[in-house]
Amino acid sequence: MLDRIIGEAIGTFIFAFIITVADTSSEYSGNYAHPFSLGGGAIILMMLAGFSADPHLNPAITLGHFLRHLLYHGFQSIALVEHLLIILVQFVAAIPGAYLGWGLNVAMIYFGPTNQATDSQAFIAELVFTTLIVSVALMIGKTKDSRILGCVGLGATYMSGAMCVSYYSGACFNPALGFAVNIVKYSETNHHLKDTWIYIVAPFIGGLIGGIINSLLIIGGTEEKEETTDIVLRGDFD
Template sequence: MSKKLTAEVIGTFILVFFGCGAAVIGGGAIGFTGISLAFGLAIVAAAYGLGAISGAHLNPAVSFGMVAAGRMTISDAIRYSIAQIIGAILGAGVLYLIASGSAGWTGGLGANGYGAGYLGEYSLTAAVVFEVVMTFLFVTVILGATGSGSALGFAGLAIGLTLAAIHLVGINVTGVSVNPARSIGPALFSGGSALTQLWVFIVAPLVGGLLAGALYKAGITRAD
């Protein structure tokens, strides 16, 4: 288990550092498309580099979706989630140290949000619906791509491309969480509304992940 938890820490670090780093450091040059690809490619890298050790969940919504699907115990999901949050905090912390070294840095760390002053200024309802639906779709793809009957060797690519597509659709809505750990790390360093709105990006993804797991366990989204 210690090897698995270490892999989850490193993998979630990769996701936050590359994904949020693309937004914070390169966002002005690469735009939403580049940021979307950064998140997707980070997942691909972690999946193929660390997936054989821990499964590369990198996301409490995925781990608890696995519980709902009958593919993981609650105690292991809690351990995984703690490791993922640690990895996200470390990723955001290193990004903070780098970004704050620039005179042009405005203080952003890619934190999620909604409402007045945040990107497209979408409502709370829009943010919740987006995060629940997109996390449900994301975890459904993950369960299918890693389940029995799936094409061997392609899970990481399918999952990474799905996350990139989700970002292409939704960066302007919430900055895209679909991952409580990814939201917690940057929020802790950003403070303000990123912290007060953080509950949305913990609760909504978990709901979406649990729903995906429940439907998978019921056989509705399972191949066998």
């Protein structure tokens, strides 16, 4: 459990730093570098710690994982506590990462609907692509392909989402990153906090939907499901 917590803390800290320093646009989070930093960062950090601590780096993925566990194995209080602890660590670790990125960046970014988009458009954009990200992430370890290939697939999903909807929402797909970045921006300007709920609520709903989709798509009997390793939270959760 300790290695898992350390992996989440380090990985989410670096993830927040990467996103903050890569995007130099103060207009909205989603300039030309953003898709590559988001997708590439996910691949790098999964491979960095994925074989020892197997981090999620995203509370939406953790929520989807818990829902799948709940559907397969029923409610277990220890599973709930551990998933909640990991989500807490993700939120806490992202904040200093975003502050460090602000220290290096010329303009602190924020996540919010762009001038060309409404709140509802940004919400749908975050919901749809977070659902895809969680669905893909939870499939890692459930197929016969290697985990390295799965990490690349997850990074590609992040990147395609950023390329598609940066124009609308800034492409966050991660409640911890959305919260941390906007908190830091608020400490700088006292603005851009009111839309933060979009980047928390929409990804969490996407995590629930992604967990359901993943559960429906996994084919096999109960024994096969129990023996197959999960993306990150290893066998003691399943």
